[in-house]
Amino acid sequence: MQFKNKDFSDAREVLNVRNLRIGLTGRPNAKPVIDGIDLTIRAGETHCLVGESGSGKSVTSLAAMGLLPKSALEVQGGSITLDDFEITSASHSQMRQLRARRIAMIFQEPMTALNPVLRVGEQIMEVLNMHSDLSPSEAKKRTLDMMDQVHLPDVNRIFSAFPHQLSGGQRQRIMIAMALILDPDLLIADEPTTALDVTTQLQILKLIAEMQERHGTAVLFITHDMGVVAEIADTVTVMQQGQIVERAPIAELLTNPQKEYTRTLLTAVPNLTPRPARAAASQSEVVRVAGLDMTYGGGGFFRRSEGVRAAQDVSFTIQPGRTLGIVGESGSGKSTVARAIMRLIDPTAGSVNVAGTEIAQLSRRQLRDHRKHLQIVFQDPYRSLNPRWTVARSLCEGPINFGVPRAEAMRHAAELMELVDLPRDALDRYPHQFSGGQRQRIAIARAVAMKPDLLVADEAVSALDVSVQAQVLDLLDDIQERFGVAMLFITHDLRVAAQICDEVLVMQRGEVVEYGPAGEVLANPRHDYTRNLIEAAPGRHWDFANYRVLDSATMTTGATA
Structure with a gap:
């Protein structure tokens, strides 16, 4: 298995998070939800943020988008800068201009993120109408071109379709098209493949990597699946209970994890080695x-099918x-x-x-x-x-x-x-x-x-x-x-x-x-x-429990490593 091994030390910093603290609104003495984290993502880099539910991954991404629910959570310290722009002190109108143009997000469930009563082509065009001066014909041409770039079939038909008429993978491609149509500097993907089957997931992961290569976008990818991380990451940050416990390049993290929590996450990843066969409790059939x-x-009053x-x-x-x-x-x-x-x-x-x-x-x-x-x-x-x-x-x-x-x-x-x-x-x-x-x-x-x-x-x-x-x-x-x-x-x-x-x-x-x-x-x-x-299957070449690549014999026979 070949890990991504790019050097980003000379690339410009796109997102810089320093000593970020996020707590409950109006309760400065309560335990913070995010407790003093630092994070840097450079142009062209895929930075994976991993951890269990409640670790603070999604809260971090929402803070970067300026989408924290004001009545529940607030930034209580630290900074988030996109290039030289400070997000934590930005006004609503400033963030409105920033989103889609310089920073965009793909959510986990596209069916809830897309408007069910608008055609998907119109929803992509809406981004252009709000943030560009393109004419309607130019906006439609740009939209169809982007839909083609994310490998949607029959783009003219899908342009006029409603979200419920598309498959889960097609809806996620629409979300990617919406996110990238203005060539943002940073793309945040929050569990974008969790609900997809493995083949559709692989297609979406390849698509994000292809679009990143084409546009030079920095990607913050949030997931709990270390198999996905092994496939796409350049750098990995592990979070637990609002704090960062480990950060390392992907090859280093998978071969030599330093923290017990990271080792626990890796050990829990299922592999393709089948369990030992069990005897039936009896020979009868339930x-x-x-x-x-x-x-x-299959038919109706006026037609048969x-x-x-x-x-x-x-x-x-x-x-x-x-x-x-x-x-x-x-x-x-x-x-x-x-x-x-x-x-x-x-x-x-x-x-x-x-x-x-x-x-x-x-x-x-x-x-x-x-x-x-x-x-x-x-x-x-x-x-x-x-x-x-x-x-x-x-x-x-x-x-x-x-x-x-x-x-x-x-x-x-x-x-x-x-x-x-x-x-x-x-x-x-x-x-x-x-x-x-x-x-x-x-x-x-x-x-x-x-x-x-x-x-x-x-x-x-x-x-x-x-x-x-x-x-x-x-x-x-x-x-x-x-x-x-x-x-x-x-x-x-x-x-x-x-x-x-x-x-x-x-x-x-x-x-x-x-x-x-x-x-x-x-x-x-x-x-x-x-x-x-x-x-x-994501990470199928990797033996996560033993921190090593599976050899070809193990992969072929399914024998225990």
């Missing part, structure tokens, strides 16, 4: 899916205590299969047998009594947990609905809190009072409360820091070992699949292209699509 089809649309086949002839089995991972890009049909098995949607055809009952044809009323046998953990626990309910009510709702006395349900809820490493007194708190990882633990406890035969985890760790991700994966592993529950694990990250799955099923455009033991599929993939997914 789940048997045969010939599952799911077609959306074949519809969109989101899943085609999907078949697999899962035994007690084992995990089947379904992997693939966005739109491959992974979540469609999971939702059809859960009967959140009704499959068009096929058989779904869970715990000895054929559920594909059950009515909604018949299905109610069978729900306790299968439970699901969603990607975003904050949206799946009722914000107005205490944790106790969320954990007790299911058992009480199935006839468990309230006192017994409460006792079991307290035991579940200990199982997921949360204190019993947290039962009286609400979801917003927990971190993302803690909320996901609560969602897992809620699912386990029903003592299911099948647990479906739909991208359950994709939005978590790598260290929290590792903890949640260990928790799911422990629950399986204790209760012998079968698990269907949906993910776009083959590194995660390698850590938890016994079998892997690879899907592309609704079809199964490969299915077998995880060790065989990940170490010796037979299909080109599977090989492409593996090649796209």
Whole structure:
């Protein structure tokens, strides 16, 4: 693996942060959120800012953009200069002129950053209309040219599209086009690839690097994924609880980390080495899916169409205590299969047998009594947990609905809190009072409360820091070992699949292209699509736990380094 090895010592300083302190508004004596950090980014440099949630990464970027929420956070000391311009004392109108022209930002979720009722071409042109004197025809020509530069297909069609009509990767390309259309000196990218599948993520990372090379832009890239850092960084700054704990060139940081916190972050990064195969708790099958089809649309009163086949002839089995991972890009049909098995949607055809009952044809009323046998953990626990309910009510709702006395349900809820490493007194708190990882633990406890035969985890760790991700994966592993529950694990990250799955099923455009033991599929993939997914995994050439590059034999066979 070749690291970027450029010397930026003679390049001009674009962003200079000195002794920056950010605290709660109106509370100068409270512990600062950002505590005296220094940061320098030079022209053409990619500087990665890494750390767990709550470390202060995003707050630092918002301060550089002048976007701190005034009612909550304020700069209490230090300076932030862009070239020679002091940002901390700039007026609102000055910052308005600065943004887009000299400093721009790409946010994590483009669907919330883009206006849903404006066509995407108009939103890019809006930047030009506010900050340039171009005529409407010149602005449109410049916009189409930039859309072409970020490799969007059929730019005239996409120019007139609304955000919801584009894929996640296309929406992120629109955000990059908006950010770079005025050739800013500094681009801040705040977790821009976290929600994307690995192949789209790789495309976006290559695109940012290409645009940086073309325009000479300095890039501040914020991420929690050290695999991404290994691919793109020139320099890395590690943050913890508002302070900088380590800073070094990428090769030095990965081969010789100095701080324990940095070593912890590196060790938590999943790799593509499959877990040792586990024996099934029994030879029976908890789940048997045969010939599952799911077609959306397909006609109406005035016309007939074949519809969109989101899943085609999907078949697999899962035994007690084992995990089947379904992997693939966005739109491959992974979540469609999971939702059809859960009967959140009704499959068009096929058989779904869970715990000895054929559920594909059950009515909604018949299905109610069978729900306790299968439970699901969603990607975003904050949206799946009722914000107005205490944790106790969320954990007790299911058992009480199935006839468990309230006192017994409460006792079991307290035991579940200990199982997921949360204190019993947290039962009286609400979801917003927990971190993302803690909320996901609560969602897992809620699912386990029903003592299911099948647990479906739909991208359950994709939005978590790598260290929290590792903890949640260990928790799911422990629950399986204790209760012998079968698990269907949906993910776009083959590194995660390698850590938890016994079998892997690879899907592309609704079809199964490969299915077998995880060790065989990940170490010796037979299909080109599977090989492409593996090649796209960020940091796949790096052994993070041992601070070294994987040798070619290890990468080929999947053997433990």
